Amino acid sequence: MTFDEVLADLQAQAKTTKHAETGLWVAAQLRSRIEAGKLKPGSKLAEEALCEALGVSRNTLREAFTALHAEHIVTRIPNRGVFVAHPTADDVREIYRVRRFLEPAAVLWAGDTSMERLSGIIKAARAAAAEGDISGMASANQDFHRAIVDRAGSERLNSLMDQVLAEMRLVFHSMAANPAFHEPYVEDNAKIVELLEAGNLAAAADFLAAYLDRAEAQLLAAVER
Amino acid sequence: MTFDEVLADLQAQAKTTKHAETGLWVAAQLRSRIEAGKLKPGSKLAEEALCEALGVSRNTLREAFTALHAEHIVTRIPNRGVFVAHPTADDVREIYRVRRFLEPAAVLWAGDTSMERLSGIIKAARAAAAEGDISGMASANQDFHRAIVDRAGSERLNSLMDQVLAEMRLVFHSMAANPAFHEPYVEDNAKIVELLEAGNLAAAADFLAAYLDRAEAQLLAAVER
DNA sequence: AAACCGACGATTGTTCAACAATCTCGCGAC
DNA sequence: GTCGCGAGATTGTTGAACAATCGTCGGTTT
Known part of the structure; x- marks a missing residue:
C-alpha cells in the first residue's frame, strides 16, 4: 500500500469514528496500519498530510508520534520527520x-x-x-x-x-x-x-x-x- | 516541602538554565523533585501554577506530564489533573x-x-x-x-x-x-x-x-x- | 565538466492564546 | 439534612504563528 492510499483510508476512518482520547486514537490508527504492513518500514510520515487525513491538529498528531516513538515503532530524525522504524x-x-x-x-x-x-x-x-x-x-x-x-x-x-x-x-x-x-x-x-x-x-x-x-x-x- | 515552595524553587531554576529540549527538561525537573521527596505522593500538580513557575506554556508542561505518566511517576485523572503517584x-x-x-x-x-x-x-x-x-x-x-x-x-x-x-x-x-x-x-x-x-x-x-x-x-x- | 557554495522553499520544532468540555463548590429549595 | 442546579475554575483540544533546520536548485570557480 502506498502512503497516499493509507491517507485515503485514514480519512474514511476519521469521518465515521468518534475519538474519546484523540491522541491515543490517532496513535492506535497509525499503529494498526504499520503493524498490518500497510505502512512499510522506512516510510516517511508527513505531518501535514496526516493531519488533514485524520482531521486532527498537528499538535495532536505529534502527541501520537511521541507515543509511537516510545514504543520503538517509529524513528524520529530531528528536523527531518518521523519514519516507520526499520529494525537493524x-x-x-x-x-x-x-x-x-x-x-x-x-x-x-x-x-x-x-x-x-x-x-x-x-x-x-x-x-x-x-x-x-x-x-x-x-x-x-x-x-x-x-x-x-x-x-x-x-x-x-x-x-x-x-x-x-x-x-x-x-x-x-x-x-x-x-x-x-x-x-x-x-x-x-x-x-x-x-x-x-x-x-x-x-x-x-x-x-x-x-x-x-x-x-x-x-x-x-x-x-x- | 510544600507545593508552593517547590514552585518558587522551580522558578529559580527556570531563569538560570537553558532548555534545549524544553519538554524533556521540564519532565526532568519535576522527576527529580518528585524522587527527592520534595513533591509528596498524592500532591496535585496544577497546570497553571507550574506553567508560570517554569516559564513554559501549558502545552509544553503537558508534554512533560505524558512522559512522567508513561513512567508511572504521576497519575492522570481525566478532567481532574495529574497527581504524584501514590503506590498501592x-x-x-x-x-x-x-x-x-x-x-x-x-x-x-x-x-x-x-x-x-x-x-x-x-x-x-x-x-x-x-x-x-x-x-x-x-x-x-x-x-x-x-x-x-x-x-x-x-x-x-x-x-x-x-x-x-x-x-x-x-x-x-x-x-x-x-x-x-x-x-x-x-x-x-x-x-x-x-x-x-x-x-x-x-x-x-x-x-x-x-x-x-x-x-x-x-x-x-x-x-x- | 565537475565540484563547491549560497539563497530559496519546504518541513519540522516550539510556543501561544482561544474555545469547548468537564468537574468542584456553594447556594437555595424541598 | 439531602438533593439539584448554576457559577467558577481547571483541564482537553485545537489552530495559528514564529523560529530553526534541511534539501534543492542555480550560479560560480577551478
Whole structure:
C-alpha cells in the first residue's frame, strides 16, 4: 500500500469514528496500519498530510508520534520527520536479548498455569499450518509467546512483551518474508506445551531458550543481507 | 516541602538554565523533585501554577506530564489533573512481580560478568552503613539491583528496571520511612556477590529470590497500614 | 565538466492564546 | 439534612504563528 492510499483510508476512518482520547486514537490508527504492513518500514510520515487525513491538529498528531516513538515503532530524525522504524541487526539482537530473559523465566517461575489457553493456541496453529495459512501461523505464534509471558501475571512484563512482538512484526515486514519461516515453530511450540503439561519446567525452558537462539540466528541472517 | 515552595524553587531554576529540549527538561525537573521527596505522593500538580513557575506554556508542561505518566511517576485523572503517584499494595505486588523475574534471570543468565562494579557498590554500601548514612545505603541498594539487571546488557530491561526502581522510591516516600529498613540488605547484597564470585549462580539466584520475597512482605505490611 | 557554495522553499520544532468540555463548590429549595 | 442546579475554575483540544533546520536548485570557480 502506498502512503497516499493509507491517507485515503485514514480519512474514511476519521469521518465515521468518534475519538474519546484523540491522541491515543490517532496513535492506535497509525499503529494498526504499520503493524498490518500497510505502512512499510522506512516510510516517511508527513505531518501535514496526516493531519488533514485524520482531521486532527498537528499538535495532536505529534502527541501520537511521541507515543509511537516510545514504543520503538517509529524513528524520529530531528528536523527531518518521523519514519516507520526499520529494525537493524542490533535491534534484532536486543529483541532476542529481552525474549531470552522473559520467556524462559516465565516458563520456570510462573505461578498459576492455565494450560487450556496454550493448547488452544497450538490447535489454531496446527489448523493454520494444515491449510498453509501463513498469517494464521504467524499470529498463532505471536499469541503463543504472548501467552507464555502472560503466565507471569505482570502488566508491565506483558506490555514489554507486546512492544517486543510489535517490533518483531516490523522485522518481518522489513525483510522479504520467507513464507515457510513459521512452519517449523508450530511443532516446537507444541513440544513446549507438552513439556509444561508433564511438569518438566526446566526442560521446557531449555528447549525454549535453544529455540529462541535458533530463531535469532535465522532472522539475523535474513536481516544482514 | 510544600507545593508552593517547590514552585518558587522551580522558578529559580527556570531563569538560570537553558532548555534545549524544553519538554524533556521540564519532565526532568519535576522527576527529580518528585524522587527527592520534595513533591509528596498524592500532591496535585496544577497546570497553571507550574506553567508560570517554569516559564513554559501549558502545552509544553503537558508534554512533560505524558512522559512522567508513561513512567508511572504521576497519575492522570481525566478532567481532574495529574497527581504524584501514590503506590498501592497492588503496585508493590506488581513491582516485585517484575523484580522476581528480572533479577534472578539476570543473575542466572547474564553473559559477561563485570564483578568490580558490584563489589564497588558493596563497598560503598558498607561505608554508608558504618556511618549510619540512611540515604547512602538506600542509593547503594538501588545501584546494586540496577547493576544486577544491567548484566543482561539489554537497554529495554534496564529502562524497565529503572522505572520499577523509581516507583520503589515513591513507595518509600509514601510511607513513614523506617530508618533501619535498608540496613540488613547491605550484607544480603554482599552475600549475593560472594556467591556470584564463587560461580554458584543457582544459589545466588535462589538467595536473591528469597530476599525479594522478604522485602515485598515487609513493604506490603508497611503500605497496608 | 565537475565540484563547491549560497539563497530559496519546504518541513519540522516550539510556543501561544482561544474555545469547548468537564468537574468542584456553594447556594437555595424541598 | 439531602438533593439539584448554576457559577467558577481547571483541564482537553485545537489552530495559528514564529523560529530553526534541511534539501534543492542555480550560479560560480577551478
